């Protein structure tokens with residue numbers, strides 16, 4: 001899953017640093033991800049994992065780091 | 081002040097010849113008394129800003145489509161944008177188009193996109209002018225323009241075309257934040273001097289779609305947008321008459337604006353919705369200016 005999330009970030013997050021140099025807990029916004037880019041990351045995650053983020057999860061902290069994203073995706077795929 | 085329905089407020093403004101209905105919602109004309117109040121409010125803004133030595137610029141109410149495409153407006157507000165199309169066909173196509181027009185059939189297929197779009201905010205033409213390195217004190221630009229928002233509504237304060245008096249500050253983050261905070265106080269004082277019960281609040285833009293809900297949540301959490309609101313139709317849902325947007329490095333990155341020490345510049349803008357301020361005055365003080373409180377009249381008609 002981490003691999004998949006990192007690939008999505010590489011393609012959609014428009015980071016100023018190479019994703020492979022960032023740890024799972026690095027702040028993606030600090031690494032240059034804009035609000036608009038985080039929306040594209042969210043939509044790509046939904047398509048890739050076949051999930052839908054509910055309104056309560058459409059906020060900044062959920063997409064803050066690789067591990068935060070993994071936690072959110074795990075929560076959404078738990079019932080599947 | 082009791083609440084009033086959108087229709088009743090509209091009808092009262094029309095009855096007092098303050099606005100002139102034209103058939104399409106949000107596109108009404110303005111009468112001379114309405115214009116006098118609007119212009120005098122603008123003068124008060126100028127007076128409050130006098131010591132700031134802003135650069136004044138005037139742009140037409142259209143902007144370069146490439147600037148518009150670059151600005152991310154379509155990404156955030158596709159539903160509000162007004163793109164200008166025009167006819168560039170030959171005689172035969174002209175005849176076909178006119179047949180459609182006369183028969184009330186769709187004729188959009190004979191139109192193609194031009195290089196300009198309607199200005200969605202007064203500040204958009206400014207950012208490309210700031211490209212390059214700013215002076216040590218940054219820059220401050222003062223503009224006023226007609227803007228377009230595709231949101232037809234019978235509610236008089238929600239217009240398709242209206243005027244914004246807008247100022248843009250570019251500089252180091254703390255220069256921009258200080259300027260924004262200073263104007264928030266100044267704007268509140270100005271509106272309260274006119275007897276308007278103005279209050280500041282954290283706000284978000286009407287971003288489009290599901291992604292938009294995320295953008296709005298981000299904007300609120302980071303406190304990037306403030307509005308000054310005044311009860312116009314209802315006390316529970318007051319109307320924004322002034323908005324403050326802190327763009328951080330968004331336009332600095334897009335239009336390559338640098339501070340004197342070589343960092344990406346931050347920008348913020350503030351805009352007074354001139355029609356909304358004017359409507360708030362008529363709603364709060366009554367539809368006949370001669371009957372407004374003496375202390376308000378003294379400020380507007382010194």
Ligand SMILES: [Zn+2]
Pocket residue numbers: 201202203204246325349350351
């Ligand atoms: Zn603006």
